Amino acid sequence: MKILVTGGLGFIGSNFIIQLTKKYPKFKITNLDAYLPGSNVNNIDVNKIRNYTFCRGNINNKGVLDKLVSKSDIIVNFAAESHVDRSIKNPKPFINSNILGVYSILEAVRKHKKKLIQISTDEVFGSLKKDSATEEFHLNPSSPYSASKASAEMLVNSYAVTYGINTIITRCTNNFGPRQSPEKLIPKVILRAKQDMQIPIYGTGKNIRDWIYVLDHCDAIMKVMFEGEKGESYNISSTNELDNIDVVKKILKLMGKSSKLIHFTKDRAGHDFRYSMNSQKIYHKLHWKSTSNFETSLKETINWYLENEKWVKNSLKKINL
């Protein structure tokens, strides 16, 4: 089987490639990544992975994309601008990668009659006070990032309905684990706490997210790739809803650091209060549920960032931190 992973130098894409090659060593994997924010060349050790080819390029480059899609069986699209704060400062790159990029992929997939797995997010459902969104919930995004991801979902669905192409959408909650850019909450807290630096938290820190270990997410994507139904979407969550301040306090406790490092800042514009998804569909139809324990995975994640100094240095340099 030949798999084209787009955005595979980023956090989830790189973990996915590593897991995929462990589980299916005979698969041929090509990774197309433009080396934009979130990516890190050190995320994948080419010497440790067999049957792997890296291609530096943009999903909007139709020539490159067309060639790679034509040679693949399945395309798994992780490529996206993924940081909400960046989307508030400048939405344009989000439109380019997350909407126009998906359009390019859809055109190539349509032409060559291939299968596409589009990786989406719980943020497309917007802020929910009480409910947990099922796959049938209406999309109600509030940031330029989530709006671009919701637009991508609509494009994917329109191509499935109009042209009959083979697509599946997965939506996941907040991921954590190794190889995530230090501009995201958990790595940022770990790396600042290590140096006893102040930890900035938006607003009151009461915003709620459902946290899933990245390897659980990758496992769910593999399940969907091979057993998911054409034209369907699957929510992937782990029923582990926590407010941001609790997550930060847990990290500080595990690292033996004082909660006095926490420093509340002006809230993010349009900050969604709570994301929540119901993932009964993937559980009942594909018999998948997350298995990682939050505390254990969080400890492993902390150790990974403390042990991988070269990786951290490279990432901080890339994002000018």
Ligand SMILES: NC(=O)c1ccc[n+]([C@@H]2O[C@H](COP(=O)([O-])OP(=O)(O)OC[C@H]3O[C@@H](n4cnc5c(N)ncnc54)[C@H](O)[C@@H]3O)[C@@H](O)[C@H]2O)c1
């Ligand atoms: N991180 C999360 O908690 C989370 C949760 C749910 C869904 N997602 C989705 O999962 C996917 C991966 O997220 P992530 O956290 O790994 O993001 P990331 O920012 O770490 O990685 C994104 C990767 O995509 C690449 N990329 C961006 N635009 C590109 C383009 N036009 N052409 C080629 N490559 C491009 C970047 O270089 C980077 O390597 C995204 O689609 C995101 O919306 C993320």
